[in-house]
Amino acid sequence: MKIVFIGTVEFSRKALQKLINIDAEVVGVCTKEKSTFNSDFADLTPLCNENSIPYKFVADINSKESIEWIQSLNPDIIFCFGWSNLIKKNLLKLSPMGVIGYHPAKLPQNRGRHPLIWALALGLKKSASTFFFMDEGADSGDILSQKYFDILDTDDAQTLYNKVIDTTLIQIEDFVPKLQNNSYERIKQSHNLANTWRKRGKTDGKIDFRMSSKAIYNLVRALTKPYVGAHVEYKGQDISIWKVSIVENSQNNIECGKVLQSDNNIFTVKTYDGAIKILGHDFSEIPQVGEYL
DSSP states (O other): OEEEEEOOBHHHHHHHHHHHHTTOEEEEEEEOSOOSSOTTBOOOHHHHHHTTOOEEEOSOTTSHHHHHHHHHTOOSEEEEOSOOSOOOHHHHTTSTTOEEEEESSOTTTTEESOHHHHHHHTTOSEEEEEEEEOOSSSSOSOEEEEEEEEOOTTOOHHHHHHHHHHHHHHHHHHHHHHHHTTOOOOBOOOGGGOOEEOOOOGGGGBOOTTSOHHHHHHHHHHHSTTSOOEEEEETTEEEEEEEEEEEOOOOTTSOTTBEEEEETTEEEEEOSSSEEEEEEEOOSSOOOTTOBO
16 A cells, blocks of 8 residues: 655654554655754654655645655655645545545534644643544544543643644554555544634733633643743733643732732742632743832
8 A cells, every 4th residue: 555645743753653664655755954843843854854755845745746755656645644734626636545644633513724733722631642634624534543632730731732733643553454445434523513723822821810820720731831822911012921830819808910929930920710820931120029011
């Protein structure tokens, strides 16, 4: 089974390494030379060079040039793992077995953008890692493999990202042989159960201390590294916040956003229902007790 692999992030690199490790026949790789869009961008070319896999740097995966190059490799199937642009009809129909895509959510629920960030920000306790046959919709094709994972209160963007990758590698090792010997199943999605998460913007990452402490905690852990970080406004600047903890505060007559304590590089801010201790941040000047954020 000849595979063309499309990807450009750390998950892509780990998945490609897994395919190599299980002796899958990867006949070509489409990737990017660099990316300012993907915070988790990974260079796939060292793996390609080490294993004599042809590769092509691609700006538009749906361009005539890209499709002609993929077609020249005569793939049986295409794996698209970690690519931010939709795959269009010409490419979807190019290989006999179609295109396998990936979405770290419990499809048909939670289609769309930023699934790990939304899952953490909304405080979900469980989600799933889903490989599916791509169609012209967004995350709407038949499911090939789905495996659940728990989201702990202690998880953040990095630990959840790592957890998801570990889950995907188990799935890849399971479903590739099934694709090779035609023993796989296609599970149709129940579209009436679907919802679609929207693209997040800058304002979605702003901490408003009128939020509950738990909501702020969830937002910060959702956007911490490798992502852009949640932020507060202070003296006309956006300051990134990387780590916080929830602290009890029974003083209901204090306004939200007031700095309650400050100790060296750590300070505590009043929230709607308690307080947040800010542990990791990019402040060069620490707010003083009595100031407001």
